[in-house]
Amino acid sequence: MKMLPSVVVPGHPDFDELDRIRLGLLDIAGGQSVIQAAFPHAVRDAIDFVLDPIRTGRTELRELDNVEKTFVGLKIEHYVRDFLGAPKGIRDLVIGNRDVDIKNTLDNSWMIPPETYRDEGPCLVINSKEEESRCWMGVMLAREAYLNAPNRDGKRGVKSGAVEHVLWLVEGVEYPPSVWRAFEMAAFRELRKLQPGTARAAEFFRQNLRTVVPREVAEALLFDQKDPMKRLRGNQGARDVLRIEGIALLSGVYGNRVLAQLDLPWLSGDEFIAIAPRTEEERRILRAENAID
Known part of the structure; x- marks a missing residue:
């Protein structure tokens, strides 16, 4: 019609x-x-x-x-x-x-x-x-x-x-497009079985580099965790795991200054993104901001 x-x-x-x-x-x-x-x-x-x-x-x-x-x-x-x-x-x-x-x-x-x-x-x-x-x-x-x-x-x-x-x-x-279209759902559902939660979160972001991840997706991934957002932060969370591998896990709360330097879109306070540097300049920026080792 x-x-x-x-x-x-x-x-x-x-x-x-x-x-x-x-x-x-x-x-x-x-x-x-x-x-x-x-x-x-x-x-x-x-x-x-x-x-x-x-x-x-x-x-x-x-x-x-x-x-x-x-x-x-x-x-x-x-x-x-x-x-x-x-x-x-x-x-x-x-x-x-x-x-x-x-x-x-x-x-x-x-x-x-x-x-x-x-x-x-x-x-x-x-x-x-x-x-x-x-x-x-x-x-x-x-x-x-x-x-x-x-x-x-x-x-x-x-x-x-x-x-x-x-x-x-x-x-x-x-109206908003489905946030789930950005993800391979068979892999997502399989990944939800992985324990512990921090390892699950780290693997999810490895599989979805440079993809904006809304909070609702992260919470669905970590559905069985008492404090799902804790699994994304530093202090032995996924951010620390990925930092050692040279992958920066950024949020809209603290990461937008870095994203601006990388010429990437800003995130809302409830969004996350994992960045593996593609160039030496990106690596320099992320190291300067203490986002990767």
Whole structure:
């Protein structure tokens, strides 16, 4: 389904009702900026929840079967309801005394049930395109003119050209790509068996040089450690193990000055990277900063 720019503006027959719902959503959510920030992360979290990379090794939506893709949609709906904080009524949400259905699709048509299109009721429609890492959320009315013929279950898909009758709240905003795509998951899961934790952490960074490692990945790697971050630090942690081998283990808390000298991107406070020098100049910089022996 191609996402089209909205034609729902003052004077459009749906504008008044959809704008009331839009303003109601903004009010309970805390404003447009809150929705713009929270919604993309809700999409990412829902996808990763169903992919379950640590247990299954899967990191992309195309690896899911059709039933699991349905679960992604349900999880997105749950997360959206949670961050909006809207009460549940006869339908999925109550916005300004109006029952609103939530309908999600992973790039297909939204399927509207009879109880909603019978009264041309409002829907909060959601679309996410994993290949683009972009997401959309808006409100529309389930009008007869916007819908295809019913399927065997009585549900009706939204016509491709009717997408322009959606009033968008979030339009084509990027959501975070999966942090797990950067790692070979079969090796990751095998490595989680290695003991002790410090040796496991050191080997992981040897296998993933110059790859930014978010804290959540490190914690998943060291899932059985009481203090997983201790295994990454000095004082007999992975940093000391790797330093002797000429590999610098840097974090966003202390390592960004070194990374700037190496002309590498800065890290957030919850990210790590292991650098084995490729040139004598890199070796000189890392030794000068006491990052390697």
